[in-house]
Amino acid sequence: MLARIEVLKAVKRPAFWVTTGVFVAFCTLANFAPGSNAPRPTFPAAWQGIIEPAINLGPIFLAALMILLFAPEFRWRTARQNVIDGLSKEQFYWSKVLLLAALVALFFAVSVLIGTLGAIGSEGGSGGAFVEPTDLNYMLGLVVALLLWGTAGLMISALVRAAGAGLGLLFLYFICEQVVSGLLSSRSRVLDVIFDYLPAALFQTITDAELYYPVVLARTNMARAERGQDPLVYQDLWILLVAVAAYMVVFLVLAYASMRRRDL
Amino acid sequence: MPVIETTDLTKRFPAVLAVDRVSLTVEQGQIFGFLGPNGSGKTTTIGMLMGIITPTAGRFRLFGAGAPRELLAARARVGATLETPNFYPYLSGRDNLRIAAAIKGIGKARIEECLEIVGLRGRGRHRFRTYSLGMKQRLALAATMLNDPELIVLDEPANGLDPKGMKEVRDIIRILADRGKTIFLSSHLLWEVERMCTHVSIVRKGRVVGTGTVAEIVGGEITAVVRAEDGEALRTALEAYPEAASVRAGDGGLVVALASDDLAALNRYLAGQGIHVSHLARRHRSLEDAFMDLTGDGEGEGEVQGSMTGFAS
Ligand SMILES: Nc1ncnc2c1ncn2[C@@H]1O[C@H](COP(=O)(O)OP(=O)(O)OP(=O)(O)O)[C@@H](O)[C@H]1O
Ligand SMILES: [Mg+2]
Numbered sequence: 001m002l003a004r005i006e007v008l009k010a011v012k013r014p015a016f017w018v019t020t021g022v023f024v025a026f027c028t029l030a031n032f033a034p035g036s037n038a039p040r041p042t043f044p045a046a047w048q049g050i051i052e053p054a055i056n057l058g059p060i061f062l063a064a065l066m067i068l069l070f071a072p073e074f075r076w077r078t079a080r081q082n083v084i085d086g087l088s089k090e091q092f093y094w095s096k097v098l099l100l101a102a103l104v105a106l107f108f109a110v111s112v113l114i115g116t117l118g119a120i121g122s123e124g125g126s127g128g129a130f131v132e133p134t135d136l137n138y139m140l141g142l143v144v145a146l147l148l149w150g151t152a153g154l155m156i157s158a159l160v161r162a163a164g165a166g167l168g169l170l171f172l173y174f175i176c177e178q179v180v181s182g183l184l185s186s187r188s189r190v191l192d193v194i195f196d197y198l199p200a201a202l203f204q205t206i207t208d209a210e211l212y213y214p215v216v217l218a219r220t221n222m223a224r225a226e227r228g229q230d231p232l233v234y235q236d237l238w239i240l241l242v243a244v245a246a247y248m249v250v251f252l253v254l255a256y257a258s259m260r261r262r263d264l
Numbered sequence: 265m266p267v268i269e270t271t272d273l274t275k276r277f278p279a280v281l282a283v284d285r286v287s288l289t290v291e292q293g294q295i296f297g298f299l300g301p302n303g304s305g306k307t308t309t310i311g312m313l314m315g316i317i318t319p320t321a322g323r324f325r326l327f328g329a330g331a332p333r334e335l336l337a338a339r340a341r342v343g344a345t346l347e348t349p350n351f352y353p354y355l356s357g358r359d360n361l362r363i364a365a366a367i368k369g370i371g372k373a374r375i376e377e378c379l380e381i382v383g384l385r386g387r388g389r390h391r392f393r394t395y396s397l398g399m400k401q402r403l404a405l406a407a408t409m410l411n412d413p414e415l416i417v418l419d420e421p422a423n424g425l426d427p428k429g430m431k432e433v434r435d436i437i438r439i440l441a442d443r444g445k446t447i448f449l450s451s452h453l454l455w456e457v458e459r460m461c462t463h464v465s466i467v468r469k470g471r472v473v474g475t476g477t478v479a480e481i482v483g484g485e486i487t488a489v490v491r492a493e494d495g496e497a498l499r500t501a502l503e504a505y506p507e508a509a510s511v512r513a514g515d516g517g518l519v520v521a522l523a524s525d526d527l528a529a530l531n532r533y534l535a536g537q538g539i540h541v542s543h544l545a546r547r548h549r550s551l552e553d554a555f556m557d558l559t560g561d562g563e564g565e566g567e568v569q570g571s572m573t574g575f576a577s
Contacts, residue, residue: 005366012355077350084314084344085367085407088336264316 002095003102005082010069010099019065020106026057027111031118047135048209048216050115055142055207058107059149065103066153067166070096074161080264093158093259097252100154104146111142137237138212145207148244151251152199158255174200197243206240265328267292267415267446268313273322275308275470282308284470285322290448290463292414295441297461297478298450301559305470306450307347310419314344326415340368343408344417349400353393357384357403360392361410368411378406381436397424405436416440418449422456434460458482458551468559481554486525491517491543492534501537505530517543519553 010016030053073079082092152170160166181195195201210217211234221231234240268290275283283305290296300306311317313324315335323330329338351360361375379385382402387395395403401424408416421437422430430453437460441447451457457464457478464481466474474481492498495518502511502520507530509521522530527546534541 001366001369005363008359008363008366009352009355012359014354076352077346077348078352080316080346081350081364081407082367083316084339084346085364086336086340086411087367088315088332261318263311263318 002087002091002098006095006099006102013069015068016065019061019068020110023058023061023107024110024114027054027114028118031115044132044135046115047132047138048213050112050118051135051138051142052209054107054111054115055138055145058111058142059145059203059207062103062107062146063149063153063156063170064167066100066150067157067170068163069099070154070157071161071163071166074264075163077264083264089259089264090256093256096154096157096255100147100150104143104150107146108139108143112139134212134214138209140241141206141212141237144241144244145203147248148199148203148206151248151255155251155255155258158258177201199247202240202243202247205234206244208234210234211237211240266290266325267294268296268324268326268448269328270309270313270324271322273309273312273324274320275305275312275317276320280470282470283312283319286467286470286472288465288472288475290446292446293441293444294463295437295447295461296449297457297464298448298467299452299454299457299464299555300450300467301452304467304559306467307419308470309467310344310346310417310448310450313417314342314346315339316346340411341414342417343411343413343415344419345404345408345421346419348423349404349407351392351400351403351407354391356389356391357395357399357406358388360403361407364407365410370410374410374412378409381409382406383432398426398429401425401429401433405433409440413445415446415448418447420451421449422451422453430456454550454552454555464551466555466558473558474554478551482551486522487547487553488520488522488527488530489515489517489543489545489547490520490530490534490541492539492541494539497537498534498539498541501534501539505533515547519547 031050073082079092083089087095153166156166156170157163160169177198177200181198181201184191185195186192196205205211210220210232217232217234224231266289268288270286270288272285272287273283274281274285286305286309288298298306298309308317312319313326326335326338327341329335351357352363355363358375358379361378365371365375376385376388379388382405384399384402384406387399392400392403401421405418405421408418416437418437421433425433434456437447437449449457449461461478463477464475465472466481490498490502499511499518502508502518505520507523507526509523511518511520513519520530525546527544531541531544
């Protein structure tokens, strides 16, 4: 029933189709854009190129969409009416968590599908597996990045209760974190570590292809060495994932507490 | 078992005490009018009953259910709207009802039935955003009826309706009441309430200042309007008149509540006092008179609170 009402609410909402449509358009452009004469890579090498645009753009679109679908329910007072009609406040919250899960699945499926279609036309396989473990990790990274931004959107909607202000806050935070950590970086080791684990920085780390592909990391570090820069060093993937999971739990719990406590 | 029972229900917002120890009992089959001036806490009280506002203190029961889990089940037997009709502006009237129906577990046929009852069948596929205020109110009414509820709670249902629309709403409410439904409605359209309700409760600044049947609230007494050249002398004479229960200014003269129906005796008495009456007419005391007495500022607030005796004696 919760799934059914969320579907009814979403599929006739223009903002849903516009946001998803723009994301699909970006994915399509990234995967089908003419230009480079280099032959398209075949699977499994194609995966990196498929996930890369999705992991950089998808989470932002998802957070925006989450806010657009959730926050207006307070201004329209439909959250209130849903509860009057028989949902508990908790059920209303879970319906939004369900919505988030569905959107993450949708975004993941869309990006993989479009990418796969784009790569299918290329030259026959080079042998070996269709998917390498590194590709699977990168896909996991995509899902986690989508979830991180999605839960952030969910929390902001529940706390701010207005779509415009919510979107503003999301992007403002993202920019502010980078400005602040940029200004204060390299002052102290402790501070730098903290900055690395703030949500926006963490998001950028887990979306880096270098984190997943040793080859890419080696190439980047070679380029950096030529410019006289220090090589990049990444934490273990699982440490980063635990940190992201911790944020997601905090976001979800804050949203839940806000839904439970506050009047509609 | 009462349908609604509240005990010292209280809601304090940071700036105001919106609902102050409200105790109400609504029995099955009553058409219960919940009256009060703007900002007196009607919507807040209903909001607490519907689970969207957490009470600061006090308790309430719906169909005898008090615990959160029981209340959720009890609310399945209620249909309610609060303040303005709350719907998804981008969805059609019908799709909006579909969402409410999905929550209530109601089938498709019932949606059409309810649209039919409120006369929106023809506009069902248009977006809610394009509806007039009256149509929005009707859609809200349709939504409350979806689950064929035993208790219907309406917050100012006549708001924004034209006289024809109001009559239709009144007719729908009557039909529902005839079928044994309990109706709880808030309003400040007193004559509407007087025509429709069996029981009323009047609130003022969050406090209940009178509860009872409409007849009890209005009181059985006879009211007369008296005018004379010398208003002061008239007032003095009326206040001394043994049959006069109360005297107040109003209707361009003085409104006097009488213990007996004998206007001729009053006229003789005044003539005997040397007062020449220019106007003397009987008037039925209306709910509006009672409402004004109970909610009016200043005079006798303390006497009136919590009882009906303040104005009846
Ligand atoms: N969410 C809120 N936050 C703060 N104060 C509120 C809130 N909702 C209501 N109030 C205040 O509580 C009081 C009662 O408001 P309420 O809406 O219950 O009155 P009402 O009797 O329904 O009035 P009306 O006839 O105008 O609809 C008012 O003083 C109002 O300003
Ligand atoms: Mg109100």
